[in-house]
Amino acid sequence: MLQGKKILIGVSGSIAAYKIPILVRLLVKEGAEVKVILTPSAKNFVSPLTLSTLSKNPVLSDLELNDSWANHVMLGRWADVFLIAPLSCNTLAKMATGICDNLLTAVYLSATCPVVVAPAMDEDMWHHASTQSNISRIRSFNNQVIPVEHGELASGLSGDGRMAEPETILQWVKDFFFDKEQLKRRKILITAGPTYEAIDPVRFIGNHSSGKMGVAIASAFVKRGAMVTMVLGPSHIPIPQGVNVVRVRSADEMYQVCDQLFENIDIAVMNAAVADYTPIIVSTEKIKKQADSFSIELKKTKDILKHLGEVKKGGQFLVGFALETTDEKEYALKKLRDKNADMIVLNSLRDDGAGFGHDTNKITIFDKQGKEYLFDKKSKQEVANDIVNTIVELYV
Template sequence: MSVLSGKNILLGITAGIAAYKTANLVRLFIKAGANVKVVMTPASKDFITPLTLSTLSKNPVHSSFYNEEDENAVWNNHVELGLWADLFIIAPATANTLSKMANGICDNLLMATYLSAKCPVYFAPAMDLDMYKHESTIRSFKILKSYGNVMIPATSGELASGLVGEGRMAEPEDILSFIENDILEKLPLKGKKVLVTAGPTYEAIDPVRFVGNHSSGKMGFEIAKASAQLGAEVILVAGPTNEKAFHSFIKVINVTSAEEMYETAHQYFDEVDIAVLAAAVADYKPKNVSDIKIKKKEDTFSIELIKTKDILKSLGAIKKQQFLVGFALETNNEIENAKSKLKSKNLNLIVLNSLKDEGAGFGGSTNKVTFITDGDDIIQHDLKTKAEVANDILNQILKQIHA
């Protein structure tokens, strides 16, 4: 999965011959999983048609504040476009537009959107050799970089004038790669490893039956996804679940029993920086497991249960520099029980769920949690989707790590 997956990308196109390449650029962004909208300068329509770009992006293309040919036209809100975008890429960026960007000259929709944007801005220059080397253009580059804009360097090659040299816009594939790499390098968990456990465990009674619980694994999978999106290499140890992980940074290891999850978590714990144990591990398992299916003969049937190994406590006992997160699902004395678990298991953070809260707990797509830190802070959150809760957990981890 690309780091651009799910991102809203606004592509700004200016009047350079390289504009013809933007059709392929839109396709690459879409293939990477991004949502794409296009804003053009009026003159850029001489180089590529809005129809082509709207067809590829599956969104209307904007080039003016309103359509003069339509008396009922709705105003194109540059502020809304700027706020919608997670990333704003201006390609090709001509010398004319770069100068306007550097000096705040707002005479078209693209420039108004640029001046309203709150997201990261990338620009890919495209112009002739002498223009690219001109002091005024170099000044524009320096000013835009000082604003925090990111330049995608032009390459050397044959130019529209027939000259050969620097000024050729980077190829669409290289623009995509540049942006992905730039985002990855800036992600807060770049170079970190995260261990996540998820789902239930099944404890065998016989080859057919087991002791289990109603955990869907969704919370753990969302935490793994959120970790990967922040740049981490994730080891996801998953009990039996229907959830799937679609991210190249996530390695899924499927297990069934608490014993298997214990062994796998210990196998990888030494090499990780953060461990989030979100799995609903069985507290007990059958003492004796039948090799054959137990027949239904008696009116009553008893199973002797013994404790499973406490994965969270055992990791807490051997942790060094790892940041360790546990979960507590409580029905009474929630805060007191969670604090006790935090201390006894040597955690840095515990995520408390209460079954008294509607929408929290197993099975659903929402959760309502309270964070308790090893600094004795108590942070309560409203009911949110599990994806939002996962982001809150990762943000809390980063906050404590960098405190």
Template sequence: MLTGKKIVLGVCGSIAAYKAAVLTRLLIKAGAEVQVVMTPDATQFITPLTLATLSKKPVLVNYFTPDTGEWNNHVEMGLWADLLLIAPISANTLGKLANGLCDNLLSAVYLSAKCPVYFAPAMDLDMWKHQATQNNINKLITYGNMLIPPGSGELASGLHGEGRMAEPEEIITFISRQLTQQLPLAGRKVLVTAGPTYEAIDPVRFISNHSSGKMGFAIADEMIKLGAAVTLISGPTAQKANLQAKVINVTSAAEMLQACEEAFPDSDICIMSAAVADYTPVEPHSQKIKKQDSSLNIELKKTTDILKKLGQQKSARQLLVGFALETHNEEQYAAEKLQQKNLDLIVLNSLNDAGAGFKTDTNKVTLIDRSLHKTSFELKAKTEVARDICRKIIELLPA
């Protein structure tokens, strides 16, 4: 959820400022771009050099650099940020922000911010419980800011109770959950299939196709960005899955069928982008076939049509998406497949279109829904095609 996010991390004067180092590292590891802004008091607890090293950006403390007169533009920073996180926030800064006081760079960035603001208090037990502190917190919440509650434990004063800043890992989890809940597919379970299947002839040879899995993996990644919980069933491929996806690796069409039947009943959306083999050897050889005769006959049998089987099992709450890769009469065959297999949407691509189909980083698709309404797109990167497909799926979702 934090990948690509631009985050201003505000650090205030508190013994908990040492946790800002771990927090910065975790934000960077999660894929965020971090700009640290410290109050002057915060520099007494942790050095700007530490946070600059971890964030890979100069740490900002003052409105301007006295030697050069270079101005740190708080307005630009407030517009740049996707998210402002103040951790730790002291009782002093809580009071300033709640009452619109602006005597340092961080408070100026706060008043300029157009993005969501999260704040994680850190202070002693009695300061935390004081009515003035609680009033300031409630004010900030009414302004639309989000409190990351402190934990309980041993405090710097020696007292035991509330006031400890939430641990960096807890802060990351809190923000990620909040961001996920705001996404259009939050709470939805999505099943995606990708890649080819290998149908064994013998222990060495197999029947397969040229599918790279790129399209399916791009769709799974986009679904995760939209807040969905994704199960990705993949045939053999070199693609790397998003770490948030539950990945089930399979080899054959039979294994993919079994995995799909187990995952499908619990899915709200199923996107079958895998290129499953239509035929498989009747009797795979247990030993390598030796080269003897000038020809070799292999008896094949049809594999189970996974998409059709899931279409027969589909409930009214589920949305089922199929793919059609055609070489001629493309739209006719795709529309027939849509209706025969009880699909809600079919993604058509043609091998006649340069840059579309297997192994490429691009694709050119036409989307056809149950009403046979067609939407055609130009050649695009598969990541962009995935966005187009996901947008259409969101439009089709039952209320």
């Protein structure tokens, strides 16, 4: 199943490194070409000779050796996926902060391929706030994390922090390459972030949307092999590799871009928090503070989701979002019908950890046939995977 796939494994200093020879053997048996990088401390836990014998490739550890240079740039371009396992607490902190003091971190910072990590550490270290913050940070860099397992630890205790077993990691790799084929050559349009409606040259009407959810969805689509264009309102969130971004500011700009692109799109996901109203008159000069009260007359913005629902052709799949505070299900289903969408994703601001600005979200999905899909609160990247999985189930 992995015939011809190129897998680079980075091993950091952890007792869990004893499992890596088993993983290498399993990957090679599946037909993968495997290369291994060790951090200096990892050599205390696993033999380079063992890994080179099993991988049938030299094991690399140093940036230079005998006047020759280990080309870390080309290693990150050679691989189809860079798997860092085990990921120690120390290497995690380096990845989160951009420290580059060994070959593994140099390859990580220059890698153009997807990166996935399998952490391994004692339970107290795993649950420490700094570790969890670092995990969230590397996830925001578009890295994937294979969950730790609960079990016996090197300290003799039992708890969370045990590295996933080689068979679990192998299955993740298989799923990764299978996912890459699911939406291959499908064209995806995603809107994300807020819109800013100008009042004058320095003031605007806006909202608290960060764009995190839309960017996470874009990332999930790219991992399935899709060609993704994201129309992004004002946001400073990092953009995943492989996503084509069109930056806009106002609701009208977002409407114009979506209208232009939609004809050639297979799946459109309207995630942006588009302003419902915009000022009728925009002052060309900064408005001075003079009167005790000040009124702005507003007009409705163009409804992007409704317009795309009206011009949608057979074979196109349209997804809308509903952010509600009361009668959530009723309003979501009404929006699904009125906008001629194929699927609606409901967020409730009454749910803890959901909505604007959070790193987590909690959603309910409704499809055109009236089926309801309930999900627990998760990280936005996990929520994005749930959304894309549901789209694949309904569309592909």
